[in-house]
Amino acid sequence: MLFQVLSVVGALMVLTAYALIQSGIWRELDAGYLALNIIGSLLLGVVAIEDQRVGFILLEFAxxxxxxxxxxxxxxxRKIADAVL
Structure with a gap:
């Protein structure tokens, strides 16, 4: 049951990030977008390890x-922008 919850949460995180970037609310270097993608993918990667799904392990950790x-x-x-200012 725990892995089902992790997989749903991870998938929702990745999908939310994708939806927000596609809608123009976030950009590709926004912290929220990056965080949701990384954490969501790691959760899905853990589930893939538990299920021994090699293709999904590769996909999620990549x-x-x-x-x-x-x-x-x-x-x-940000460092470049700060140096210019």
């Missing part, structure tokens, strides 16, 4: 890794 790359890009962009 998705979380791409989110971390986005965090690095956001930090660099």
């Amino acid at each position: 998705w979380a890794g791409l989110g971390v790359i986005g965090v690095v890009r956001a930090i660099k962009a």
